[in-house]
Amino acid sequence: MANRREFIKIAGLGLGGLVMSNPAINAFTNTFLQDESSLLTGGMTRTPTYCEVCFWKCAGWVSQDKEGKIKQITGNQEDQHSNGRFCPRGTAGAGMYYDEDRLKTPLIRTEERGKQVFREASWDEALDYVADKMKSIGEKYGNECTALLTHGSGGKYFGNLIRAFGSDSIAAPSYAQCRGPREVAFHMTFGEGVQSPERTDIRDTRCLVLIGSHLGENMHNGQVQEMSDAIDKGASVITVDPRYSTAASKSKYWLPIKPSTDLALLLAWINVIISEGWYDRDYVEKYTYGFDYLKEHVKNMTPEWAYGITTLKPEIIRESAREMADSAPSVIVHPGRHVTWYGDDTQRERAIAILNALLGSWGRRGGFYVPESVDIPSWPHPPYPEPKKNWKDAYPGKYNLAYETIASGICDATIPSLSKACNFKTWIVNGTNLLKTLPDQQKTIDAINELELLVVVDTMPMEITGYADVVLPECTYLERYDTIRNSPHREPAIAVRMPAAKPKYDSKPAYWMAKELAKRLGLEEYFSWNNIEEMLDWQLKQVGSSLEEMKSKGVKTFKRSYPLYFLEGEDFEFYTNTGKIELYSTAMAQEGFDPLPVYTAHEEPPRGYYRLIYGRAPSHTFSRTSNNINLTDIMEENSVWVNPRVAKLWGLKNRQEVYLENQDGIVSKFPIKVRITERIRWDSVFMVHGFGHDNKKLSRAYGKGASDAELITKVHTDPVMGGTGMRGNFVKFRFEPAKNEKVS
Amino acid sequence: MRYAMAVDTKKCVGCSDCVVACQAENNVPHGYAREWVVELVEGSYPNLEMELRSERCNHCDNAPCVRCCPTGASHIVEGGIVLVEHNKCIGCGACITSCPYDARYSHPEGYVDKCTFCEHLVKEGEDPACVAVCPTKCLYFGDLDDPRSEVSKVIKNRKYKTLIPEAGTDPQIFFLT
Known part of the structure; x- marks a missing residue:
């Protein structure tokens, strides 16, 4: 079976003979495009959107001239993610729309004269092909052998489809390849994750500690803006990084740590803060569990001990700990975002969570605020069938603390082995270039070669596209509706994305593809809306807005229903086993992991590497x-x-x-x-x-x-x-x- | 009235959003730019310092590009903004050579182009595109003759420098340090 699926270069597409879209299945019914109420001065129009160039999802406006040419994409002043200012990628978003290399028409893998090639197909043909394959594979192996790998807004609709079909193996590489360890570690400690956008109150902090996090190069807009505001207001920055990052250049303390030794530094900081008595005694007493265990655990982990490991001088470790303590509780030891580094990442993130707890920054102004989002109901649909198996069955007894699906786990489970009870036969991949996202490319290719169907939904010909059996060209975010953005923030707020232009070439939005596939799979009742406007308008009306209102506002902010920070002396029950902030993690202990983080040395570069x-x-x-x-x-x-x-x-x-x-x-x-x-x-x-x-x-x-x-x-x-x-x-x-x- | 800009090097992260926004606002052709970002690193590991700054035409009070222009295409308008009138420009490039900041480029359509402080927006009371977009708010723009303007305030309260002051051009972009 190896090499059954050869990588195909998508050749000669769109250079002529474009397959025209079938009007009978063209559900693009944008009645808002011609509306005059969005006219700006000078004949310019503007359409609300939220950005899809990264996952911060800033809300903004797409401005177009009379001819419909996209002139600018700018931030929405009301939006807490962007505060009216887009980052360079968002500002450059029109480049995705105008890119002449885009996927232009559905493609089906076929064989011509012994060589695998893609042939252009109509949407009807491509969708029939996918649905028939999904059905026959389902009959043979069970519908739960279908997995969705997604990193785009369209994944919501494919998720609905896959769940209706009978599988809940839905993964985003943003979990096990990125922020997963910090989410688990913060759950273990505070009973809640960090979420996105991060609940860091950088705007009002007095001290921001970055551990390998390179804000400013990582351009997650709101955070970078707030770091700048904090610097303006005199906050100090402490950066731990073997590289002199942009953030390091703005820092009062740059700790040029030996890579892979961060946990030793964190434990030494905890040691100093406890032994010097700099922790928040009231907070620790009122809210936390396991302080005495922690104190005993770190008693020998002095800055002198850490010096031998991290190469950071003991006095710098002490001084920087003092800087944090002096700022407490308005201090953020930032959990970072891409934190899958050395394999003991949950433990390192636990140390970060513990440090924040000792400083009393969780739930405090200038530390971590309590985010809130809007409660928007989903469009009603029948209950999902219970999948007979899912990805976790491939790993009995393992990863019980993972709250989300592991993309790499789906990949591994696709390669048959006696020990894995769940093998995947179909992948739908939306907006994620798995060859560049998952480590160990050869393993990904091996897994792909075991698949009976690989459907890739994307806007661009990426590496993953070359391995697809069927390529479905998605239109860009500037040409489509998507789900209502409802991210937790300081104020609960929603944002909409509306099409500023008709889809170029023969591309389609994901919601349309998913609905069309549902029809073919006999799952229409899970997509019972007539058109996307109807569904979005219904959802918006449930929270006191409407598509019409959102078209002119783009963003709507609601009143909070609970305080942004813990109130002074407030009793609070955390979602942990003990109801307390767990410095000592009882859940980790139950699962057989170190309940308190232990430093382990990692492999060092061989000579000459x-x-x-x-x-x-x-x-x-x-x-x-x-x-x-x-x-x-x-x-x-x-x-x-x-x-x-x-x-x-x-x-x-x-x-x-x-x-x-x-x-x-x-x-x-x-x-x-x-x-x-x-x-x-x-x-x-x-x-x-x-x-x-x-x-x-x-x-x-x-x-x-x-x-x-x-x-x-x-x-x-x-x-x-x-x-x-x-x-x-x-x-x-x-x-x-x-x-x-x-x-x- | 004297338009000027201040660039806070303590806040600039060098993201180049100013460059992208300028290209979109002013239809700057791909491969060309009216502004750019400079990264200066001093010292050796781990004793390092770095300055990031967004640069563009300095709209000098004593502008060599205007003095050397044979056709009068390079000129100064109200508020001290240095502009190039494309129709009058013969593309001889004397201004490009005379500019100590290398702020001008030859546009593929045959004339010389550069930052205009987005004069078309400023006339309408708006900020230049780069200032409006900057995520770190490290760019300040306004009238130096007005003590209440953003730019006057930051220059009064902060240490600053100008670039190549020895060229005697009297530049009007101030870098807060």
């Missing part, structure tokens, strides 16, 4: 923006950051192209330019994630820079929740490509 650290640039979102012409103008490729001492050792010159080879002998497919800079430690290299595309149909992104994802072949799995630790990979420099380069 450097730890591969990856991160973000403010102008890109992973691999999804790397072909956006407005952003390639700002940054068209990544580079590998190398300390000057290392460069001298290897004789590297600035902008010289090198290949990277990892500890398993995997060589980057493309060369990457060297950037010699003092901003990186000598034991590590850094590169921005998301470059090195090898799909030639991405005319601007193909072969630009190198991909960190292909070099991450060693995964350290978090035993607590299945997160994939990706920072235990090491690279060296090569001056020629891999010898046995496979031609795809």
Whole structure:
């Protein structure tokens, strides 16, 4: 079965002979497009949207001229995510709409003269094909052998479809490849997760502690804005990072830690704060459980102990702890966002949660606020059938503390093995380029080769698209309605996304695809609305608004029903076993994990290798923006950051192209330019994630820079929740490509 | 009236949103830019300092580009904004050579182009596109002759520098340090 599915380059599409959409199935009935009430001065119109370039989902306006050309996308002043100001990616969003490399028509894998190719198909044909396959695979293996992997707004509709079909194996790589460990750790400690947008009260903080988090390069808009506001108001920033990040350059204390040793620093900080008596005694006494265990646990974890591990001087550890304590409770030890690093990430995040609890910052102004969202009912539908199995059955007794589905777990469970009771045969993949998102690319390809159906729903030809059996071209966020944005924030608020333009080419919105598939699968009653406007308007009316009102406002803010912070001396029951903030985690103990975080040493780079650290640039979102012409103008490729001492050792010159080879002998497919800079430690290299595309149909992104994802072949799995630790990979420099380069 | 801008280097994260917004607002062709971001790193690991700053035309009081322009295309309008009249410009590039800040470029349509402080918006009482979009609010714009303007206030209260003051151009962009 291996290599059954060859990677296909999507060739020659849209260069002529475009398949016209069938008017009978074209449900695009946007009665609002011609409405005059949204006219601006100078004949410009504006349409409300929320951004889909990243997952912060800022609400804004799409401004168009008389001819309908999108001139600008700007923030909505009422929106708490953007405060009226979009980040560079949101400002550049029209580049996604105008991208000439977009997927233009449905495609079905077929064989011509012994070679696998895609052929263009009509929507009817493609959807019939998918539905028939889903049915026959379901009959053979059970409907629960269908999985949805999604990282886009359209996933909501496919989620409804998959659940109605009889599976609840729905995963976003944003969990086990990103923020999962922090959510579990904060649940274990406070009984609640951090959520998105993070409930960090950065705006009013006096001290912001960032551990490997690179706000400013990670351009999650509201947080970056608030960090700037906090700096303006004199807050101090403490940054722990082996790289001199943008945030580090704004910091009062930059702690250039030896990579992989953060937990030792956190335990030393806890030691200092307890032994010096700097913790919030009233808060700890009133709200927490297990202080004495903690005190005993950390008693020998002094700054001197941590010095030998972290290379950070004891006095700096003490001073920075003092800085936090002096600011308490208006202090945030930030949980970070992408935190799947070394496999003990839930434990590291637990230490962060504990530190916040000792400082009394949870539920306090300038610490962590209590977010609130709006209660919007779903469109009524029959109850979902109970799936006979789900992804967890593949891992009996494991990952009981994972609250969400593990994308990598679905991938692993797709590869048949005697030990796994649940094998997936169908994947629907929406808006996530799994080849670049999941570590260990070969394993992902092996899993794909076991599938009987892979449906990829995307706007662009990505690496994952090449492995699809059916490609369904989704229109961009600027051309469609989506679910009502209802994210928790300081004030409960909703935002809508409306189409500013008709879908280009023969692309369609996800809600339409899901509804059409439901029809073919006999599941119409789960999509019983006539059109999307009807459903959204009904939902909005349940909370006292309407589509008409939202069209002119874009965002609507509601009154809170409970206080933003804990009240002074308020009794509070936390959603934990003890009803307290658990410094000592009883749930972790029950599951057989360390109830208090223990530092373990991680593997260090072999001689001549450097730890591969990856991160973000403010102008890109992973691999999804790397072909956006407005952003390639700002940054068209990544580079590998190398300390000057290392460069001298290897004789590297600035902008010289090198290949990277990892500890398993995997060589980057493309060369990457060297950037010699003092901003990186000598034991590590850094590169921005998301470059090195090898799909030639991405005319601007193909072969630009190198991909960190292909070099991450060693995964350290978090035993607590299945997160994939990706920072235990090491690279060296090569001056020629891999010898046995496979031609795809 | 004297328009000026202040750039807070303590807040700028170098995200280039100013550049993207400027390109959209002013139809700057792809591959060209009226503004840019500079990253300056000093020291050696781990004793480092870094300055990030958003740069553009300095709208100098003593503008060499205006003095050297053979056709009068480069000129100064009310508020001290230095502009290029595209119809009059012959694309000779003398201004590009004379500018110590390298703020001008040859537009593919044959004329020289540069930052206008978004004069078309400023006339309507709005902020330039870069100022309006900046997520960190590190850009301040306004009338230096008006003590109540944002830019006057920050310049009064903060330490600042200008770029290449020795060129004697009297630049009107102030970098808060």
